Amino acid sequence: MHESELTLKATPPRIPRTAIERARLQAYWNDAHERTALAVVAPAGFGKTTLLLQWRRRWLAHGARVAWLTADDHDDPVRFAEALLQSIREASGRQSSASAQARSTGFDALTELLGDIAQQGVETVLMIDDAERLPKATLRGPVHYLLLNAPANLHLVFGSRLALQLPVAELTAKGNFATLSADALRLRLEESIELLEKRLPQLGVDERAHLHDITEGWPLGLQLAIAAIEHAPDQAAELQVLSARHGTIQEYFVESLLAQLSPALADFLTRIAILDRMSADLCAAVTGDANAAELLDQLAKETPIVMVAEGRDSMRLHALARDFLLARFEHLPKAEQVELHTRAAHWFAGCERFHEAAGHALAAGDRVQAQAFAARSLWTLSTSGNYAEAREWIAHIPAKMMANDLDLRLAVASILALGDRSEYALEIARQAIADPGTPPLSLAVALRVAAGAAAYSDRVGMMRDLTARWPEDVAQAEPLHAVSRLNTGALAALHDGATSEVRERVAQALHHGSDGSLRLAAAFGQMLLGFSHVWDGDVCLAEVVVRPALAKAERERHRRSMVPSLLASVLAAAVFERDQPAAAQALLANRLDVIERSGFPDNVLLAYRTLAYLALSQNDERRALNVLKNLEAVAERRQLPRLQAHALAEQVRIHALHGRHETVAALLQALEGMAAEFDRDDRQPLIAEYRLMLAIARTHAALAKRDLDDADQHLAEADALAARLHRGRAALTVMVLRAVVARQRGSDEAMPLLQEAMGLARIAGCTRLLPDTHPLAVEMASDMTLPPESPPMPPPAKAPAQIVMPVRNGLLTCKEAEILNLLGKGMSNKLIARTLDVSGETVKWHLKNLFLKLSAASRKHAVDRARLLGLVQ
Structure with a gap:
C-alpha cells in the first residue's frame, strides 16, 4: 500500500459544521471510556462518525493519544496491520519498532506494537470507523487479537453499521466491552428542539416538535428536513408541505438508499410500504416472497429506514421512507395494488385484527367488506386507545347496521365518549343501563361508556353510583370491566380528596395486568396515580409513577396519540414544579390539541396551567394571559365550568400582583358568579375545589389592596379546604401566603412559616413554590439566605495543594477518601495511582473496599452513593 493511502486511512475526517455536542452521549463516554473496547453500531445517518470524532477530541483533552483508522473491504490482516501502525505512528509522532515487520507477519507486528504501548504507559485509543467493511479474516484475526491482548492503557473504539462478528461475550460479561446502539443515537425530543432552535429560529416549539415527530429522531433525517426548509421565506408553511416525494429528501432516498439496494430488494420494499407494522409472516403473505424474513433482516441491518421495536409486529418503516416508497407503490399497475391490499386484508382478518383489515379492504375498493371489518374493529380500537383511527371508521358504518346491534352501538359510544359527542355516547349508555333486558356483559360495557363520558364532561358526581351498579359477576370474570370499575x-x-383510596384502587387494578385489552385502562390507572401525587403535592412521586408509563406508551404508540399525550400533561406539571421548564415545554410540545380534544378536564387543566406558569417564568405575562384566555375558550366549548373557574382565578392572581384593582374586581365577580354551576348533583363533588380556588383568589385580591384581615379570613378557609381535599400543593401555597401576610404585618411568625413551607416543598420536590405564589415570598427567602453582616475576613494564606475529603463517622479511611475524591473527578486507575504515588494494584484494592462499603456496583455508582451520603462534594 502506498504511504499516501496509509496517511489518508489514518487521517480523521472533519467534524461537520452543524454537529452538536449531545450531553447524553458525552455522559456515556464518561461512564464507559475506561473499558477495553466500545462499539457504536447503527445504520447510516445516525451520526456514528461524528460521535467518534467528538469522543476523540475528549480523549485528546484528557492527554490520551488517539489513532484513527478508516477501514475498507481490502484490509486483509497484513494490510490492516500496516494501516494500524501508520495510525499509531501519526498519533504518537514517533516511529514504532514494529513497523518494519508489518509486511512479513501481522501478528508479530501487533505483538511488538502492544508491547510498545504498554511500555510507554500513555493512555492510547485506537478508533476504527466503517469497521463493518473489514474482511472476516481480519476481524477474527488481528482485531480479535487486539481485543484479547490489549494492555490496560489501550482502548479500542469501533464505528460500524452492523454488529461485528467478534467473540466478545467474556469481555462484555466482565464489563470491558460496551455497545451503543441506534436507539441510543436517536435524537431525543429535547435534542431535536435544541438543534432546530439554532437552525430554524422561525419555528415555534410545537413546530419543532412536529419536525422531530416526522423524522423520528433519525439524525440524518432531521438534517435533510432542515436542508429542505431552512432557506424558505416561510419555514412554518414549508414544514406543512414537507414530503419525501420531492426535493432534498427524495434525492437522498434515490441516491443513498435505492441505488445501494438490489432491484429485488427495492421492489420488496415498495410492496411492503402499504403496511404500518410488519412481521416476516405478513410480508411473505403480501409479497408472496418466501425469503421475506431474510430480506427484512438485511434491511434492518443495512439501512436506517426499518425500525425494530417490541411486540408481535416488531418492524415498521421510517415515516419519511414510507412516504417516499408509497409514491413508488402508486406507480405500480392498479391491479397489482388491489391484489397486494387484498392479501393484506385477508391476512389481518385471519388474525382478527379487523381495523387493519378494514383499511386494506377499503384501499382495495371493497367497501362492503371494509364496513364489516370496521364494525368488528371498534371494540379493539377503543380498548387499545386508538381513538382517532376508530372515529374515522365510525363514519363508514351504516346507520342501519348500528340500529339493530346493541353491542355495536355501545362500541361506537365507547369511542365517542371521549370527544365532542360525549353527550350522545352518554345517552346510548343510559338507554342500555335503564333497560332491564340488557345482558350483564352489555350492562358493564354501558357503565364503562357512561363513566368515560361522565369523566370527560367533568360530571364526577355520577361516579360513585356507576361503580355501585357494576354487575359483580362480570367484574369478577372480565379483567377489563374489573379494572374499569376500579x-x-x-x-x-x-375528587373527594381521598388520594390514598385512589392509590389503593389503582394498585388493585394493576394486578390484572397492562397488556392486550387492558392497555388503555392500565394507562388511565397510572394517570390517576400521577394525579393523586400531584394533588398531594408530591411531584417527585408523580414523576416516578408517570415517567415509565409515558415511556412505555410512546414505545407502543405514536407520540401524538391520546395516551402518551394525556400522560405527558401530568408529567409536564410535575417536572415544571421541579423547575425544569424546558423539559415541561418539550413534553407538551405539539400535543396540546390532542389533550384539548381527548383529555379529561384535569389533563387539560394541568397542561394549560403549566404553559401559563411557564410563560410567567420567562417574564412573558402577555403569553400567560393568552394561555388562560384559551383555557377559558376550551372550557366554554366543552362546557367545563371548573376549568373556566381556574382560568379566572389564575388571572386574578396575575393582575393582583400588579395592583390592577378594577380588573381584579371584575374577574373576581365573574368567578364568584359561577357558584351555581356546582350546585348540580353531577358536579357537587367539585364545589369544595371551587371554593378553594375562590378563597386563594380572594386572598390575592386582598393582598393587592393590603387588606390583611380579609386576607387572613380567606386563608383560614383555604387552609381548611386544602386539608379536606388533600391538596398538598395548595396547602403549601396557603402557608406561603400566610407568611407573606405575616411579613406585611411585621410579625415574627413570617420567617418560621416560610421556612416550614420551603422545607416541606423541598421534600416533595416543589422547587417553584415561592416564585409561583408571590414575589414577596421570593424576596423573603432571599433575605433569609443572606449571610450576617461582618467585617471582611483577610484572604487565607495559600497552602500547598492537597486533597481534602470529609470522612464521615469513620466510614472511610483517609486513603479511601482521597481515591473517592479523584474518582469524582473522572480519573482512571492509572492517573489515581500516579497522583497518589501508589501502585495500580493498591488503587484496585482500595476501590474494592470502597465498593463494599458504599454498596456500589461501579465507579459512577460509588461516587453517586458517596454524594448521597455526604462523603464527596
Missing part, C-alpha cells in the same frame, strides 16, 4: 371509583375518590 378506575371509575378511583376518579370519584380523587
